[in-house]
Amino acid sequence: MTAASTSRTQILDRIRSATKILPQSACAYADLPRSYVRKGAQSHLAQVELMIERLREYDADVIECKAQDLPATIAAQLASSGRHTFVAPEGLPAEWMAAGYDWKIDHGMENAEVELTEGVVTAAFAGVADSGTIVLHHSSSEGRRVISLLPDWHLCILRASQVVETLPEYFDLCKQAPDLATYISGPSATADIEMTRIKGVHGPRFLNVIVVRDDS
Amino acid sequence: MSQAVAGHPILDPVLAPTFPKAALPILRNAQLRKNVTHATDVIQAKRAKLVAEKTDWQELRSAAAEIRAHALENLGEYLEQFEARCTAAGGTVHWASDAAEARQIIVDLLREEKASEVIKIKTMTSAEIQLNPAIEAAGIHAYETDLAEIILQLGEDEPSHIVVPALHVNRSQVREIFARRMGIKDLSDDPQVLTGAARNYLRQKFLKVPTAISGANFLVAETGAVAVVESEGNGRMCLTLPRTMITLAGIDKVIPRFKDLEVMLQVLARSATGERMNPYTSLWTGVTPGDGPQRFHVVLLDNGRTSILAKPKERQTLRCIRCAACLNTCPVYRQTGGHAYGSVYAGPIGAILTPQLMHLEHAQTLPFASSLCAACYEVCPVKINIPEVLLELRAQVVDQERKQADRFLDLMYWGLRIANQIFVSAWRFRTAQWAGRIGLRFFTGKDGWIHWMPSLGARWTVSRDLRGLPSQTFRQWWAARAKEAK
Ligand code: SF4
Numbered sequence: 001m002t003a004a005s006t007s008r009t010q011i012l013d014r015i016r017s018a019t020k021i022l023p024q025s026a027c028a029y030a031d032l033p034r035s036y037v038r039k040g041a042q043s044h045l046a047q048v049e050l051m052i053e054r055l056r057e058y059d060a061d062v063i064e065c066k067a068q069d070l071p072a073t074i075a076a077q078l079a080s081s082g083r084h085t086f087v088a089p090e091g092l093p094a095e096w097m098a099a100g101y102d103w104k105i106d107h108g109m110e111n112a113e114v115e116l117t118e119g120v121v122t123a124a125f126a127g128v129a130d131s132g133t134i135v136l137h138h139s140s141s142e143g144r145r146v147i148s149l150l151p152d153w154h155l156c157i158l159r160a161s162q163v164v165e166t167l168p169e170y171f172d173l174c175k176q177a178p179d180l181a182t183y184i185s186g187p188s189a190t191a192d193i194e195m196t197r198i199k200g201v202h203g204p205r206f207l208n209v210i211v212v213r214d215d216s
Numbered sequence: 217m218s219q220a221v222a223g224h225p226i227l228d229p230v231l232a233p234t235f236p237k238a239a240l241p242i243l244r245n246a247q248l249r250k251n252v253t254h255a256t257d258v259i260q261a262k263r264a265k266l267v268a269e270k271t272d273w274q275e276l277r278s279a280a281a282e283i284r285a286h287a288l289e290n291l292g293e294y295l296e297q298f299e300a301r302c303t304a305a306g307g308t309v310h311w312a313s314d315a316a317e318a319r320q321i322i323v324d325l326l327r328e329e330k331a332s333e334v335i336k337i338k339t340m341t342s343a344e345i346q347l348n349p350a351i352e353a354a355g356i357h358a359y360e361t362d363l364a365e366i367i368l369q370l371g372e373d374e375p376s377h378i379v380v381p382a383l384h385v386n387r388s389q390v391r392e393i394f395a396r397r398m399g400i401k402d403l404s405d406d407p408q409v410l411t412g413a414a415r416n417y418l419r420q421k422f423l424k425v426p427t428a429i430s431g432a433n434f435l436v437a438e439t440g441a442v443a444v445v446e447s448e449g450n451g452r453m454c455l456t457l458p459r460t461m462i463t464l465a466g467i468d469k470v471i472p473r474f475k476d477l478e479v480m481l482q483v484l485a486r487s488a489t490g491e492r493m494n495p496y497t498s499l500w501t502g503v504t505p506g507d508g509p510q511r512f513h514v515v516l517l518d519n520g521r522t523s524i525l526a527k528p529k530e531r532q533t534l535r536c537i538r539c540a541a542c543l544n545t546c547p548v549y550r551q552t553g554g555h556a557y558g559s560v561y562a563g564p565i566g567a568i569l570t571p572q573l574m575h576l577e578h579a580q581t582l583p584f585a586s587s588l589c590a591a592c593y594e595v596c597p598v599k600i601n602i603p604e605v606l607l608e609l610r611a612q613v614v615d616q617e618r619k620q621a622d623r624f625l626d627l628m629y630w631g632l633r634i635a636n637q638i639f640v641s642a643w644r645f646r647t648a649q650w651a652g653r654i655g656l657r658f659f660t661g662k663d664g665w666i667h668w669m670p671s672l673g674a675r676w677t678v679s680r681d682l683r684g685l686p687s688q689t690f691r692q693w694w695a696a697r698a699k700e701a702k
Contacts, residue, residue: 007312018525032279138507144506145452180507182496185492191380192363192380193363201447
């Protein structure tokens with residue numbers, strides 16, 4: 001036996017004898033107490049309002065638009081960003097990529113190439129209103145992890161119908177656990193120096209969200 | 217900074233001075249105490265506000281406590297499940313019995329990668345096994361990437377808090393460290409500017425260094441996924457950009473299912489930083505082709521955890537999710553800061569975890585570094601009854617001392633032996649009381665207070681006065697009262 005496999009056996013043996021000695025006191029998995037709030041109590045309209053409020057508390061730039069105005073709204077956001085080179089996930093809808101900009105479509109770009117872009121536009125998987133969290137599962141329209149990380153400016157398109165109120169409701173949305181997920185609750189921040197909150201340490205310093213009102 | 221004179225604080229429980237010794241110079245360091253009080257006040261206020269707004273806080277706590285207890289009771293099963301799933305997803309799982317083995321595994325992996333540099337996300341477990349010195353000894357430079365860890369690494373200091381490791385350093389101290397070590401002239405002490413300096417310092421490292429080391433907040437048995445929560449984005453950088461990722465995790469970090477994160481994430485962020493959710497949470501499963509590191513290793517560390525698991529009262533220690541709420545609220549930690557605990561795990565959780573990880577061979581003074589006020593128990597999101605474990609450990613330490621050959625040299629030993637004899641009969645007690653009352657008269661001042669006593673008594677009077685005895689004892693008063701009633 002190699003040293004590595006002995007340690008494995010030893011640790012598991014120690015665990016087994018430790019957990020055997022004692023009377024079992026914890027519940028079976030199915031009986032774990034889950035009396036915390038699962039479903040939100042607010043109307044969907046109020047949930048979306050809360051989501052927007054939370055995002056703004058995090059200093060994210062939020063604007064709302066109707067579904068048919070989305071391409072125009074994206075174009076306006078790109079224009080006001082003052083930036084020119086944007087990276088787009090492979091599966092980003094073509095009509096979201098406004099003309100007149102330098103779009104880099106991510107077919108597996110090198111990190112260094114992504115670093116040279118100034119911003120990124122992605123879709124999202126869900127929004128959790130209670131904590132103002134944007135969930136990315138990194139599908140083809142949400143993009144690989146690196147493209148929503150290196151560019152300094154992130155424009156995220158969130159449909160109102162993707163918004164849930166509580167975190168457990170998001171977990172209910174997941175038919176299957178994602179292989180990759182990133183939960184974003186506000187832009188990169190630190191409070192390491194005297195508990196003073198500073199925005200923008202390593203992740204994108206600017207988070208912009210367009211909430212598409214496909215619900216009303 | 218803790219031993220202000222001696223320089224570098226020692227966070228190795230084997231070498232560290234006892235708690236009372238280490239705490240003394242800190243208590244005289246007004247600046248450090250001010251920094252610690254300020255930081256813990258801020259976090260506590262934020263936490264209190266967000267916990268109050270959560271109507272189901274107690275339900276979440278119960279769920280979190282039970283999920284963790286259940287995971288520990290079925291730890292073997294869940295670890296094997298995690299291993300199988302992670303391996304199926306392209307990861308490699310290693311098992312390390314102790315710190316030395318974990319260090320060896322990681323150094324070997326780095327050598328295989330021919331690494332000369334490695335970037336690190338804040339991990340307390342790596343400090344627990346003293347990983348950085350081992351990496352440096354192998355000729356590989358480790359770059360800490362968490363802002364607080366950079367401050368400590370460049371300032372040749374050690375963490376004093378699990379969540380905000382540099383909370384004992386203030387902005388002008390950070391300015392001085394950065395200016396000196398990054399060679400920046402005219403650096404202001406504005407946190408915004410200092411943070412910017414750290415961003416520039418690390419950006420190229422993130423892009424160029426091909427190997428990273430992380431800790432883990434949770435291992436998900438059901439899926440083989442690893443979760444890391446953070447604020448700055450340095451974690452995402454380390455988890456995404458390198459070619460190879462090595463995650464070091466205690467075996468206690470496992471939770472049964474993906475869905476259990478709906479509880480754990482809610483209680484962790486609120487307890488740790490007083491946020492509804494921390495800015496970034498990352499979840500990954502083995503290797504994802506085309507996205508992130510293409511080689512992924514997990515090192516599962518025992519290092520004393522299985523022996524904690526085997527003890528009924530102590531087992532709950534392993535439920536800990538390292539939120540540090542117990543540190544922020546602890547009246548002892550708030551005075552001494554973290555370095556006095558002589559371990560990377562400070563505060564109430566450190567006082568129970570460190571001695572146990574050391575099999576009670578070191579850090580025996582830590583279980584006594586508490587007032588047993590139970591503030592820690594009240595805030596703990598996984599309901600660890602820390603006072604209960606403290607008492608259990610105190611009893612074990614005293615049992616150990618009972619066996620020591622030099623116990624006869626301790627006056628306290630003789631004092632208690634004599635007391636033992638006195639309490640056996642009412643007559644002896646009355647006589648001793650009478651003698652004691654006469655004796656104490658000599659030390660009672662005109663103001664009715666005792667300001668000084670010799671020998672063992674000095675342990676009290678060195679820092680406090682004692683009221684002189686009243687003219688009547690309780691027993692006399694009781695007897696007189698009974699007589700009157702007749
Ligand atoms: S013991 Fe409880 S309060 Fe203290 S760090 Fe661990 S989980 Fe948090």
